Amino acid sequence: MQFTSSWRSPSNIALIKYWGKHGIQLPHNPSLSFTLSExxxxxxxxVMPNASSPGLDLKYDGKDAPAFRxxxxxxxxxxxxxxxxLASSAVLIDSVNTFPHGAGIASSASAMSAAALCxxxxxxxxNGRVTSLSNxxxxxxxxxxxxxSGSACRSVFPIxxxxxxxxxxxxxxxxxxxxxxxxxxxxxxDYRDTIxxxxxxxxxxxxxxxxxxxxxxxxxxxxxxxxxxNIQSLIEIMRTEDRVEEFISICESEALQLHxxxxxxxxxxxxxxxxxxxxxxxxxxxxxxxxxxxxxxLDAGPNVHLLCPASFIVPVQDWVNTTLxxxxxxxxxxPDRTGNGxxxxx
Ligand code: DP6
Numbered sequence: 654m655q656f657t658s659s660w661r662s663p664s665n666i667a668l669i670k671y672w673g674k675h676g677i678q679l680p681h682n683p684s685l686s687f688t689l690s691e692x693x694x695x696x697x698x699x700v701m702p703n704a705s706s707p708g709l710d711l712k713y714d715g716k717d718a719p720a721f722r723x724x725x726x727x728x729x730x731x732x733x734x735x736x737x738x739l740a741s742s743a744v745l746i747d748s749v750n751t752f753p754h755g756a757g758i759a760s761s762a763s764a765m766s767a768a769a770l771c772x773x774x775x776x777x778x779x780n781g782r783v784t785s786l787s788n789x790x791x792x793x794x795x796x797x798x799x800x801x802s803g804s805a806c807r808s809v810f811p812i813x814x815x816x817x818x819x820x821x822x823x824x825x826x827x828x829x830x831x832x833x834x835x836x837x838x839x840x841x842x843d844y845r846d847t848i849x850x851x852x853x854x855x856x857x858x859x860x861x862x863x864x865x866x867x868x869x870x871x872x873x874x875x876x877x878x879x880x881x882x883n884i885q886s887l888i889e890i891m892r893t894e895d896r897v898e899e900f901i902s903i904c905e906s907e908a909l910q911l912h913x914x915x916x917x918x919x920x921x922x923x924x925x926x927x928x929x930x931x932x933x934x935x936x937x938x939x940x941x942x943x944x945x946x947x948x949x950x951l952d953a954g955p956n957v958h959l960l961c962p963a964s965f966i967v968p969v970q971d972w973v974n975t976t977l978x979x980x981x982x983x984x985x986x987x988p989d990r991t992g993n994g995x996x997x998x999x
Contacts, residue, residue, distance in 0.1 A: 659998035662767035673867035682880035683817030690992025698771035704743035728801035765801030795829035
């Protein structure tokens with residue numbers, strides 16, 4: 654007997670950053686992200702339970718893809734208690750990302766959330782349950798996704814989500830993310846994220862190694878406290894549309910702090926490039942000159958996420974084409990926006 658499932662799942666960009674973890678993929682501080690729309694993974698999974706030769710076969714666009722194997726294998730091992738049939742199954746995964754391969758965009762959030770969706774779907778089939786896509790079901794998927802990659806647990810909700818125990822947010826937990834779309838003003842339901850590809854190379858230090866280094870950083874506790882303060886402020890700021898200046902201030906501060914943490918301690922490293930800095934300076938100057946509320950955030954790499962409300966995208970896009978494209982590797986950027994979360998395929 655064979656079971657199959659296909660899902661599309663998006664990437665996400667954190668505004669309040671998850672940086673530092675403990676235990677089994679538990680965050681030291683809560684994070685808040687926008688779910689993206691255009692950058693996603695399409696995944697097809699095939700499971701044969703009680704297989705004569707159990708194992709994991711990974712393909713990218715139909716071709717063998719061993720590079721992703723260690724992370725997927727670790728994910729499957731962590732799921733053993735939740736999905737007891739997994740260990741004796743033959744699993745075939747074929748996936749493809751819609752963002753350019755080697756664009757330096759982390760695919761773990763979209764890929765691990767897609768895998769979590771397929772696995773939860775197949776678990777329902779195996780146990781004769783009709784998948785309901787209820788709130789409870791999505792939370793279960795988010796919990797699974799977290800075990801694959803922390804940030805992946807936020808990708809399964811539309812528009813915005815929060816992961817990690819957060820003061821005054823009753824439902825919040827370190828175990829899985831929760832939806833945060835209804836709590837933000839309509840302004841943030843169509844926010845634009847133009848992803849400027851500064852470098853398409855592989856990261857020199859993985860996120861996992863970066864999280865690990867936080868454990869030896871003298872500033873770690875201060876950072877976790879700061880993130881907790883920032884998320885409290887951002888939650889209030891995003892409830893209305895007239896506090897965009899404060900939104901900008903927190904987003905940019907979080908992005909720079911993330912990289913400042915990497916550049917600290919006894920084993921510092923630098924992931925931003927000269928062109929990352931050039932773009933940041935251009936953003937500050939453009940905002941001063943035009944009053945257009947565009948700002949940047951960064952993830953664990955040199956690429957810049959340029960955020961602005963949808964109503965400003967025309968001048969911002971013009972400015973990207975005339976001024977910022979020179980800082981992009983091969984002139985590449987990806988116009989993205991807040992999106993509605995995963996979609997079941999076929
Ligand atoms: C900087 O989720 O990639 O993008 O849990 O080890 O897989 P693992 O790490 P990962 O870390 C993401 C870090 C970040 C910030 C964020 O997305 O919150």
